[in-house]
Amino acid sequence: MTSGGIRPGTIKRAAAASALFALTLFGGVAMANPQPGQLNMTRGASEWSPEAYFLNNVALGVCVVIGILVFGAMFIAMFRFRKSRGAVAEKWSHNTTLEVIWTTIPVIILIVLAYLATGGLRTFADTTGSQMTVKVTGYQWKWRYDYVEYQGKAIDKVGFMSKLDRESDETRQLNSGLDPHNVKVGDENTYLLNVDKPLVVPVGTKIRFVITAGDVIHSWWVPALGWKMDAIPGIVNAAWTNIIEPGTYRGQCAELCGQDHGFMPIVVQALPKAEFEKWLAQQQAAATPPPAQPAAPAPAPASTAAAPKTAAVDAPVSQGHQG
Helix, strand or coil: CCCCCCCHHHHHHHHHHHHHHHHHHHCCCCCCCCCCCCCCCCCCCECCHHHHHHHHHHHHHHHHHHHHHHHHHHHHHHHHCCHHHCCCCCCCCCCHHHHHHHHHHHHHHHHHHHHHHHHHHHHHHCCCCCCEEEEEEEECCEEEEEEEEECCEECCCCEEEECECHHHHHHHCCCCCCCHHHCEECCEECCCCCECCCEEEECCCCEEEEEEECCCCEEEEEHHHCEEEEECECCCEEEEECECCCEEEEEEECCCCCCCHHHCEEEEEEECHHHHHHHHHHHHHHHCCCCCCCCCCCCCCCCCCCCCCCCCCCCCCCCCCCC
16 A cells, blocks of 8 residues: 555554453453453363463463454554545555465464363363262253262262252242342352252362263353363263362353253352261261161960869769668
8 A cells, every 4th residue: 555654653552452451351350150240261260270261361362462453454454545545555466475474374373272272172081080970960950960989989879969949949930029139148149050959079189070961961061160061861971170179169051951941050069078078978878778677576475375264073972772
């Protein structure tokens, strides 16, 4: 183009705006559970969740930079070099050097992103060395949790259904007259986010999840863990987590699964190991039937009935004949 130009101040202002935008996206305080108005992903509370947070920030940063460059160049071309200002377009249609540059740079970016993502997925899929196994089964519209093994020992008959808590369920009914803002646990509003029975797990333990479904496709998603996994009937998917900090972490079904899909929350309660082992022992004791009581001794057989008394009969005395 033969007229106009880019002023140095324009570049500085664009760079400052880009830095401010990136700071807004990436510079907030990360929390384990997403909060209203939160712009970026949560940093999470597990060993692997920072990996997903990092990959997201890298990919988003690349997209932001490309967007600023492309749209910036487009708007500059549209407004500074428009016909009404006397701009005259150049006559060339090809530039080999420029075409090589704008082909090579995107390829390099994609290779780098693919390398980072592949490394993250490889570590995410590796469930070896797990110290605990939990089976998660999705149903319309609730979850079932079965504890399979812990520290190499099988767990028998510890499992339960987990569904929307009663207070949220009553509040959501049409014309209930109840205020969703009053559904709280402590100071936290838990409307449609709480359950009657949370999944209880220990911290500092590599936990393997085997995830499936009993009817339609669901998706088990707790943002603080850094991943979500589809629950598919007839297929068992596996994932793992190692929660670092004790706390309560909330999630939801992330796959449209029917009319009550929005009322299928997930709550994970992470306890210190000692507290979890105490809880697990209580659950196992409750699931174990009490020992059978020894049979009561059979009653002694009744004594033979006494024979009825008979009246004594004196034998007649024989009398001799006198003669």
